[in-house]
Amino acid sequence: MTTAQIEAGTLTANRQDRIVSGLLLPYGEVGNTNLGKFTVAPGVVTIPADVTVLAANTDHSREHPVARFLTAVDTAAGLVASFVVGKNPEGDALLAEIESDSPTARRNLSVEVADTVIRKGQLLAGKLFGAAFVAKGAFPSASLMAADVGTLPTDPPPAAASGPVVTVEKTSEEFTDENGLTRIRETVTTTTIDGSTTTIDTTTTITDPTTEQDPAVPAATVPNTLAATTATTDRPLSLRDMAGLLFAANQGTLDDTGRKALQANNGASMFAALSDVKFDGTGGLAPTITQPQWIGEAWSALHYRQQVLPLFAHENLTSLTLNGFKWTTKPAGGDWLGNKGNVPSNTLVVAPVTGSADRYAIGHDIAREFVDFNVPGFFESYTAAVTEDYARWADGKVATKVLAGATALAGDALSTLPGATGGTIGSAASAIIDGATALVTAGTLPTFALVATALWKQMVKMPQSNVIGYLNAALGLEEGSLEGFIIRPSASIAAGKVLVGAREAVTVYELPGVPIRVDALDLARGGVDKAAFGYAGVVVNDAAGLQLVTAATV
Structure with missing residues (x-):
């Protein structure tokens, strides 16, 4: 499943009712996304029948939801949405940030679309599943045109022996380096399955979000090739790598090295791709969905006896x-x-x-x-x-x-x-x-x-x-x-x-x-x-x- 994160317009906030709204997905514009640049036409993105089950987070950190969808309306300009911000310290901080004068405040919306299909710079299919409150310019790959990804029901099935199967996965994350500076790490993983040989190439690019850099220039390249003559890597495989190995196993073309990698990484890689759902603490769900136990008056040893x-x-x-x-x-x-x-x-x-x-x-x-x-x-x-x-x-x-x-x-x-x-x-x-x-x-x-x-x-x-x-x-x-x-x-x-x-x-x-x-x-x-x-x-x-x-x- 390929997930696209598409930057949209600025939002407005009603502090009293804790409701924020804005243009979530513009139509006919070249959008900045984690996958590159492409346009979206009306009716391409599927909207769930009940959007109130969808959540919104900050900076696409899905394990830290701060709001839930209230409405999602399809208009000529694009998809307009409103959200109810949670009544908790994280929600209070977001509302205060939106109202502040800080140039880095999260006053912009970014839609999260799953099951995307992209062809020649156009989004042909996708499903709305979330949103994020972000500061503009969050994706370093926004200057590149998006590569073709996904499969439409009308696409012919690939021939099993017509050539190698190549898949590309791009991810982007923000981190703090050893000097305390904020950096953005973009990882592009290319998986090639050619018969019994699976080759995985990973390219990592580290950029400074405060300066204009060409994110296409890689800062470091870490190749990882799985073939019959190579040793199994100790690096946990990504979800895309695991998908390639499982496809080869299903087709009966998985070699011994791939089989060992699959066995060694089965638990770690598959579960590492899951988002954490915490009970309490920062981002925990318990304060919202659980009922505390009422104990009445706490007993005191100081009851007076005459x-x-x-x-x-x-x-x-x-x-x-x-x-x-x-x-x-x-x-x-x-x-x-x-x-x-x-x-x-x-x-x-x-x-x-x-x-x-x-x-x-x-x-x-x-x-x-x-x-x-x-x-x-x-x-x-x-x-x-x-x-x-x-x-x-x-x-x-x-x-x-x-x-x-x-x-x-x-x-x-x-x-x-x-x-x-x-x-x-x-x-x-x-x-x-x-x-x-x-x-x-x-x-x-x-x-x-x-x-x-x-x-x-x-x-x-x-x-x-x-x-x-x-x-x-x-x-x-x-x-x-x-x-x-x-x-x-x-x-x-x-x-x-x-x-x-x-x-x-x-x-x-x-x-x-x-x-x-x-x-x-x-x-x-x-x-x-x-x-x-x-x-x-x-x-x-x-x-x-x-x-x-x-x-x-x-």
């Missing part, structure tokens, strides 16, 4: 303001002698307790396209994120008010602890014991200890026998066990401190169902309003039940 709020009693909030009382002097009785004697009595004193709930809110005006086009998992993930944000906010509010209402306590010096091996069990464990002892003395059982992060690390790095042994001794209020007593690190606790407390010391009031989510339509701007609201109040019932211990140091 550390402080769950440690205390919890009640439902029914009002923004909180009013109550607590005993300053509680009822106190004692022994009674009877016999109508006076019963013990004391003066009762109460103090008012007041407070107010803190308010939380968050909102976003989200484009309704997220609803209309159903982005999977978006709103579910949004709701989870809002819930997490409220939980973090409420936990911070509780921590702030609990620390503000706690009783300050200085920890015992480590050296005075009785029974301490080596004089110390560590600052953290000592502070926990000091706080727990203060609660027990006041008649309240401790239920938790929040430890500053640095102190926590010091404690957990101690031998287990030391920590557990001392804490069991100090907190063994129910059969000598730590069960139910929570010890955890907390970033809310200042460095060097430990908060030891009881669950009943604080009550947290929250509106049921928080955060309360509200949806509304933003009709004026085509949006969906998403909002959430929450309320939380904190009451410190007994400051003695919260001991903020400053840990002793060595």
Whole structure:
């Protein structure tokens, strides 16, 4: 199959619609082609019924398509075509290049015609199969008249023994030499089959596209003759060479040397002629024809879990303001002698307790396209994120008010602890014991200890026998066990401190169902309003039940 690349006219571009168009194949003009000069008459080139399956590339690099045919219309002046440029970086670069002022920009079209038949400088047959965006003057052989190629159905079949069969193939490519200069390499391969002898002559011409040179003058000639008396070449055969050898094999005239060349080059030469079709990367088809896998929200290890709020009693909030009382002097009785004697009595004193709930809110005006086009998992993930944000906010509010209402306590010096091996069990464990002892003395059982992060690390790095042994001794209020007593690190606790407390010391009031989510339509701007609201109040019932211990140091 002989392929012709015929230069045509300049093109126009619609950047917004990414459509370029122009005269793809002029009629009645001497065209510059990779095969030489010839003219094309109307109706000679066959146009596929559906041109949208055809692709267009740059500089005839078919493995790098940048556009596809949109239309191909036969007019009196020639074949006019339009193309849709791909929505990718390569297509963007081509559109920008067309609009630029660069003299080397690819503003010209070049048609690709297969199965060409040329006779005496005229194209007699061919089939449209592609196009390329090129800069004018791409073919060094354009100054030569095209040699006769191809076969028409009306041509008589060649006589098998009338003489040698000669075929000519011309190729042209652009490359960069060792000095970084752009060069054009043209290769002319002549294959002659004469009986049992096959002769292949290859002529290579290298030219500089920026200067006017006669491309007919060869720069280097590499002969390659396959005959019964010559050795088989190691050079991979071209597709034309392979065709000649296969023809000789079919006619039964292939000699031993040709047979060896055919066997040695069968895989390499035939497959080397195929264009690469890449999956991804530059020129890959995957970004255009494949569907990516949707994974929704990527999992994050930073989901917040409340550390402080769950440690205390919890009640439902029914009002923004909180009013109550607590005993300053509680009822106190004692022994009674009877016999109508006076019963013990004391003066009762109460103090008012007041407070107010803190308010939380968050909102976003989200484009309704997220609803209309159903982005999977978006709103579910949004709701989870809002819930997490409220939980973090409420936990911070509780921590702030609990620390503000706690009783300050200085920890015992480590050296005075009785029974301490080596004089110390560590600052953290000592502070926990000091706080727990203060609660027990006041008649309240401790239920938790929040430890500053640095102190926590010091404690957990101690031998287990030391920590557990001392804490069991100090907190063994129910059969000598730590069960139910929570010890955890907390970033809310200042460095060097430990908060030891009881669950009943604080009550947290929250509106049921928080955060309360509200949806509304933003009709004026085509949006969906998403909002959430929450309320939380904190009451410190007994400051003695919260001991903020400053840990002793060595």
